[in-house]
Amino acid sequence: MNNQNTTTSQVEEDEIDLMDIFFRILKVWPYILLSIFSALLIAFIYLKIAIPQYEVSSKFFIKEKESPFGLFAEAGMGLGQMGDAGLNNQMIILKSRPIAAAALSRVNFEVDYFQKGILATREVYKNTPITVEVDWNHPQLCNGDIQITWENEKSFSIKYLDDEYRQVFPGEEAYRKAEKPLSPERVFSFGEEVVLPGNKFMIELTGTQKSGEIIIRVRDRRSLIDHYTGDALSVAPMDKQATIVKLTLRVINQAKGKDYLNALQTVFLENELEEKNLTASNTIDFIDKQIVVLTDSLLYIENRLQDFRSTNAIYDMSNEGSVIFNQLSELEIELSKERFKRNYYGQLQRYLETGSYNQIVVPSGMGIEDPILNSLIMNLIELQAEKSVQLSRLRENAPPVRELNLQITDLNKSIQEVLKNVDSNAALIISDLESRISRIESSFSSLPQTEQNLIRIQREFTLNEGLYTYLLQKRAEAAITRASNLPSNKIIEDAEADLNPVSPKRLLTYLIAVILGFIFPVGFVFVKDFLNTKIEDPKELETRLKVPLIGIIGRNSSDDGMPVLNNPRSTVTEAFRSLRADLSYLSDNKDKSTLLFTSSISGEGKTFISINMASVFSLMGKKTVLIGLDLRKPKIAEDFGMINDLGMSTCLSTDMPWQKIVKPSGFENLDVILSGPIPPNPAELLLKDKFAKIMDEIKEAYDVVILDCPPVGLVSETKELFKFSDVNFYVFRQEYSQKGNIQILNNLVEKGGLKKVYGILNDVHVDTGYGYGYGYGYGYGYGNNSYGYHEEVQLPWWKRALKRK
Structure with missing residues (x-):
């Protein structure tokens, strides 16, 4: 329960x-x-x-990698499915600086144009009233605003607006900061080359505006690349299971963003196609060099053969000669192929030694069907491509690049070891073929000398012709491969801009x-x-006090310290009447009562409340006496217009009876005992037995005794005065008393054993919005903006409604 x-x-x-x-x-x-x-x-x-920012986005399909030499797929060199690493590499390439630089070369972003509006400056793109052509062979002040103003169609003026610019020099990667230069005082003609210490450009009037003003900002290539490879561009897969990525660019001008994204995707596809064609192009170049030499030899031998036949009138060989010729031709064609392979091995060895990996020809393209060598070469090309991707965003000494360099170095050594083996095998095959050819050549010595010479020339011609045909076939295959190559990747959606700004x-x-x-x-x-240390809210005071909050007294705005006697219909007077009514439930003695009033510090209104409580009892017909016990700082005499010549201090320090110090207040049933002249030892006076005897006599003589005591937080004697009272009141003042004073009273109750003590909140004038209907006389002391003045307070409608509830 x-x-x-x-x-x-x-x-x-x-x-x-x-x-x-x-x-x-x-x-x-x-x-x-x-x-x-x-x-x-x-x-x-x-x-x-x-300035609103928009998002421009496009969708791009990234396909799995394929062999760059499609027609030689029989070598088994396919790279298989592209994993997450491959997709990530492609996304890195899309944001790489080389790709961004190539895309920026397709669009004209080197000058930004801005027009001033009423509240903001807006960027203008393409449809600009002027165009600026920058001469990058001259130092340029970039990344700062330059104002161009013209009053006619012939001339314009230039004004530098920003305090700081970026100085860019031709042929230098680095830049330096430059302070605001002096604006030229002269005017320039449209179409004239403008040469300034910090800039060199030409301005053409392309619009129809006869006069106007526009702000330009020259953008150097490095800052543009930094912007378009930074946070402005994001590349992310649209789904974990898909290789379609979404490119999103945050821009100020939508059309400008669309142009860049479209250029970026186009450049990426062209770059991919160029890489796919690289192997075929290397093969064609290598074969072309061989064909040039072979063509001259073939033409020379063909002329020799014709001359020999014409001179010797011999055109056909004998049956025996034909058999020998066919045997030798087959062996010599095979021998020429093996020598061609050794030539390729030698050139490949030189590429590996010099690190010219981009010029390597894939062995399968040359008809060399060595699976180990082909696999190693393809792996080397793939690692080199991976290194290029990493170098687009990292330095050479970065850990990922160093790791790739180690792998390339190890693979280079492995390929060179394999080359030694295949070259040795080719040398053995060549030696064997040469010995077989030598044996066959010895067998046709029995033929006529003329036929022998014809066979020798015909052999040489047939050998060169076969090798020439073989090279032409391989070149044709490589050319067909290059011509039929298409990008594996694909643009799914061109760039489109959101209509609503993202920021x-x-x-x-x-x-x-x-x-x-x-x-x-x-x-x-x-x-x-929270920061207020003063008591303001009655409810907070009530919550923190360990004793009941018995009454709330509104602000007395007049100079009269006795509103109960002089203004009996005021709301403040009504609050004291309410407090007097509550006392009938607090005091055990219904006929006689002694009430003590104190506070924590001076100025909280205990004297004001003491006077008016005494007054409210006197109006009731009770014989009441008000005793001023604040011997250090007396105030009662001033409020009653009396002279503080005699009082309690006089009675306690002399033999004068207390009846002699009682002064009539001028009001019926109300007497006053002042504190008297300030003594040197007020605490000792109040602690005398004489004071206790006087108090007993006063209680017998009066119905109500009101004790106006000194602040308990400042002096010690007040604690001794509690024993003379029936009910004790501790006065707080709104927006004056510190919240810490609450603990003083709580300590008196909890540690000092003080009984029959109640709290009073005085001078309530701040409407905190609380308390209506809680039963502490709140309605009597509250009003709108002037508490304690009106005879009747009209509350706001919402407060009246809550009070009825």
Whole structure:
């Protein structure tokens, strides 16, 4: 049962806290509306000023790698499926600097054009009123604004706008920063070459505007490449299981972004096709060099053969000679092929030694069907391509590049070992063929001398003709392969731009503005409350106090310290009447009561409350005495217009009876005992037995005794005065008393054993939005902007509604 009650209490307390927060926010609703309106206005201006950014995207299909020498696939050199690494490499190539440089060479981005608007400057692309042709053989000031102004169709002026530029020199990769140069004072003619210390270009008027102004910005190649290979461009696969990638470029001008992406994709395809044709081109070049030499030899031998036949009138060989000729021809053709292979091996060895991997001819292209050698050469070409990809974004000494160099070096050594073996085998075959040819040549010595000479010339002609035909066949195969090559990759979608900007987003900007407009005033209220060390909220005081908060007294705006006597219909007077009514439940003695009023520090209003509580009892017909016990800082005399010549200090320090120091207040049933002249030892006076005796006599003589005591937080004697009272009141003042003062009272109750003590909040004038209907006289002390003045307070409609609930 107890647990259930505790849970219910906690729920109610949580609900009250939520209501407190709601009312705390509701109280500042005009400021919230003003803040939201201001934030929306700022957002509107920002959206007008901010330069929108758009996304331009395209889709690109990356196919698995194929052998670059398709017609020689019988060698088994296919690279198979392209894994994740292959796809990643292709995406890296798409963002590489060489590809970006090639794409930028297709578009004219070296000069940006901007036109000033009412609130912002906008970029203009293609449809520009002027065109600028930059001479890159001259130093150029780049990446800074230059204003071009013309008043007619013939001349224009130049003005440098930025404080800092990038100085670019022809033929140099590095650049340096340059300060703002002096703008030329002279005017220039359209079509005239403008030569300045920092720039050299020519400007043509291409539009129809007879006068105008435009801002140009010269862009050097390095900064352009940095931009288009940086965060502006993203390349990502559209699906984990697919090799289709999406290229997304964030730009200010949509048409400019579309042109770049389309150029980038085209350059990538051309680069891929060029790489695929490289092997075939190397093969054709190698064969062409062999054919040039062979053609001269074949022509020479052909002429010799014709001359020999004409001179000797012999055209056909005998049957025996034909058999010998055919045998020798077959062996010599085979011998020539083996010598051709050795020639290729030698040239390949030189390429490996010099590192000229781009000039290597694939063995299968030369008719060499050695699977090990072909496989090693293909692997070498693939590693070299991988190294080119890595070098497009890394330095030579980067770990991935160093690893590839080690692999290439190891593969180079392996290929050279294989070359030694195949070259040795070819040498053995050549030796064997030469010995067989020698044996056959010895067998036709019995033939006539003329026929022998004819056979020798015919053999040489047939050998060169066969080799020539073989080379022509291989060259034709390589040429067909190069001509039939197509890019493996494919453009799926050309670049398209989103119609809505990605930055700034209008809806999101306005939403953020509304949120911030709400948060700032609300946050200010809560931060202000958090940093506020003064007591302001009655509910907070009630929650933190270990004793009941019995009364709340509104602000007394007049100079009159006795509103109960002088303004009996005021709301402050009504608050004291309410407090007097509550005392009937707090005091055990219904006929006589002694009430003590104190506070933590001076200025919290305990004297004001003491005077008016005494007054409210006197109006009730109770014989009341107000005793000023604050011997250090007396104030009662001033409020009653009395002279503080005699008082409690006089009585305690002399033999004067207390009856002599009682002064009439001028009001019925109300007497006053002042504190008297300030003594040197106030604490010792109040601790005398005489004071206790006097208090007993006063209690007998009066119905209500009001003790106005010194602040308990400043002096020690007040703690000794609690024993003379029936009910004790601890006064706090709104926006004056420190929150730490609450703990002083709590310590008196918990550690000092103080009984019958209650809290009073004085000078309530700040409407915190809380407390209506909680039963502490809140309605009496509260009003709109002037607490304690009006005889009747009209609450706002929403507060009246909540109070009825």
